[in-house]
Amino acid sequence: xxxxxxxxxxxxxxxxxxxxxxxxxxxxxxxxxxxxxxxxxxxxxxxxxxxxxxxxxxxxxxxxxxxxxxxxxxxxxxxxxxxxxxxxxxxxxxxxxxxxxxxxxxxxxxxxxxxxxxxxxxxxxxxxxxxxxxxxxxxxxxxxxxxxxxxxxxxxxxxxxxxxxxxxxxxxxxxxxxxxxxxxxxxxxxxxxxxxxxxxxxxxxxxxxxxxxxxxxxxxxxxxxxxxxxxxxx
Amino acid sequence: xxxxxxxxxxxxxxxxxxxxxxxxxxxxxxxxxxxxxxxxxxxxxxxxxxxxxxxxxxxxxxxxxxxxxxxxxxxxxxxxxxxxxxxxxxxxxxxxxxxxxxxxxxxxxxxxxxxxxxxxxxxxxxxxxxxxxxxxxxxxxxxxxxxxxxxxxxxxxxxxxxxxxxxxxxxxxxxxxxxxxxxxxxxxxxxxxxxxxxxxxxxxxxxxxxxxxxxxxxxxxxxxxxxxxxxxxxxxxxx
Numbered sequence: 522x523x524x525x526x527x528x529x530x531x532x533x534x535x536x537x538x539x540x541x542x543x544x545x546x547x548x549x550x551x552x553x554x555x556x557x558x559x560x561x562x563x564x565x566x567x568x569x570x571x572x573x574x575x576x577x578x579x580x581x582x583x584x585x586x587x588x589x590x591x592x593x594x595x596x597x598x599x600x601x602x603x604x605x606x607x608x609x610x611x612x613x614x615x616x617x618x619x620x621x622x623x624x625x626x627x628x629x630x631x632x633x634x635x636x637x638x639x640x641x642x643x644x645x646x647x648x649x650x651x652x653x654x655x656x657x658x659x660x661x662x663x664x665x666x667x668x669x670x671x672x673x674x675x676x677x678x679x680x681x682x683x684x685x686x687x688x689x690x691x692x693x694x695x696x697x698x699x700x701x702x703x704x705x706x707x708x709x710x711x712x713x714x715x716x717x718x719x720x721x722x723x724x725x726x727x728x729x730x731x732x733x734x735x736x737x738x739x740x741x742x743x744x745x746x747x748x749x750x751x752x753x754x755x
Numbered sequence: 756x757x758x759x760x761x762x763x764x765x766x767x768x769x770x771x772x773x774x775x776x777x778x779x780x781x782x783x784x785x786x787x788x789x790x791x792x793x794x795x796x797x798x799x800x801x802x803x804x805x806x807x808x809x810x811x812x813x814x815x816x817x818x819x820x821x822x823x824x825x826x827x828x829x830x831x832x833x834x835x836x837x838x839x840x841x842x843x844x845x846x847x848x849x850x851x852x853x854x855x856x857x858x859x860x861x862x863x864x865x866x867x868x869x870x871x872x873x874x875x876x877x878x879x880x881x882x883x884x885x886x887x888x889x890x891x892x893x894x895x896x897x898x899x900x901x902x903x904x905x906x907x908x909x910x911x912x913x914x915x916x917x918x919x920x921x922x923x924x925x926x927x928x929x930x931x932x933x934x935x936x937x938x939x940x941x942x943x944x945x946x947x948x949x950x951x952x953x954x955x956x957x958x959x960x961x962x963x964x965x966x967x968x969x970x971x972x973x974x975x976x977x978x979x980x981x982x983x984x985x986x987x988x989x990x991x992x993x994x
Binding site: 556688689 | 768790791792793794798894896897898899920923924925926927928930931954990993
């Protein structure tokens with residue numbers, strides 16, 4: 522479904538990604554693991570069109586998407602929920618959600634999608650008319666995920682969805698991600714909760730200093746001494 | 756005597772009680788944890804203590820002196836510093852200058868800029884950011900911006916430090932480093948009041964934990980007591 526091939530990316534003169542390649546098949550949950558500063562968010566920015574790679578290619582459903590503007594990539598079916606949510610703080614919760622439904626095909630099904638999002642995150646319905654800035658940290662995150670779903674994506678990319686959430690809700694986020702897959706959405710997940718992530722992911726790639734150093738099935742990675750020591754703290 | 760105490764602390768946003776009639780205290784030298792579901796009022800309570808928000812009712816005392824009604828900068832100068840859940844670094848300013856600002860602002864005595872610079876360098880070393888001292892703060896990873904906030908807060912020479920979710924977004928190995936940083940801050944003689952969702956950290960470093968739910972304090976006790984409390988498991992920890 523998504524194929525990233527030999528990506529090199531820079532911020533100004535500083536190279537952030539070296540020869541990064543990975544594949545995501547339809548209906549997989551694939552995780553990307555790496556320390557802070559390893560280049561994870563840079564890679565996501567490259568896939569979603571916020572950053573242009575210096576070389577390499579990104580293909581989605583057989584179509585080259587590197588070089589396309591971000592909104593065209595969303596139209597094609599990739600939704601990116603960035604770290605920290607980046608919600609529109611001076612808009613209401615409902616308006617934020619509607620902003621996610623701008624792709625043409627999604628706008629037509631807006632009402633129906635909204636109901637689905639409210640089912641996943643009931644608190645968003647309760648807070649529908651509140652300004653987004655009055656939400657708590659955890660509710661911000663839910664709103665960001667909800668907005669991401671409003672474009673009716675085929676592939677959803679989550680950058681640290683459990684960030685700042687209470688333990689009870691962290692588990693709900695993981696359950697939500699699993700249920701999204703059951704609803705037919707492919708998932709690319711970045712998470713610092715490495716153990717729980719490997720438990721729900723089919724496969725994972727490990728990014729260190731801008732390079733993919735390991736990839737494999739989650740089960741294999743859970744056995745890896747390097748993963749256990751560097752990422753699980755065992 | 757507690758270094759920090761609050762009596763009947765209450766904050767309304769319109770008709771919503773974000774913090775309701777909360778009594779609390781933090782003793783000198785303690786590490787106290789503040790936990791609770793998202794939206795339970797934890798950050799609001801920190802905002803009341805640091806005067807980022809005005810208290811609706813109740814009184815907060817620092818070292819026996821009433822601080823409700825003071826301005827944020829006055830509270831900082833008394834020796835009560837904080838970090839922010841959503842980081843507030845000076846994004847376009849280099850890392851070192853961010854810390855320097857804390858040094859030059861916080862101390863009542865006149866400090867030469869040479870001394871302040873030396874001190875800022877030491878603090879960057881202390882939190883592990885020396886390598887990025889010249890980088891604009893906004894270019895750091897979120898985890899490092901949080902560390903930078905710790906250094907900037909420490910630069911104001913606090914006796915009490917409020918840490919708001921220092922460990923969010925860190926992987927388990929990085930959490931271990933952050934826990935070690937918290938312990939080293941305490942070893943400097945600084946009292947710590949911290950909001951955190953990372954249970955491994957809260958349970959291991961805190962002497963005492965308070966739990967908020969819908970703005971009210973619903974539990975308080977040692978990590979063991981909190982971990983086994985039915986109420987806390989129900990509203991916060993999950994089974």
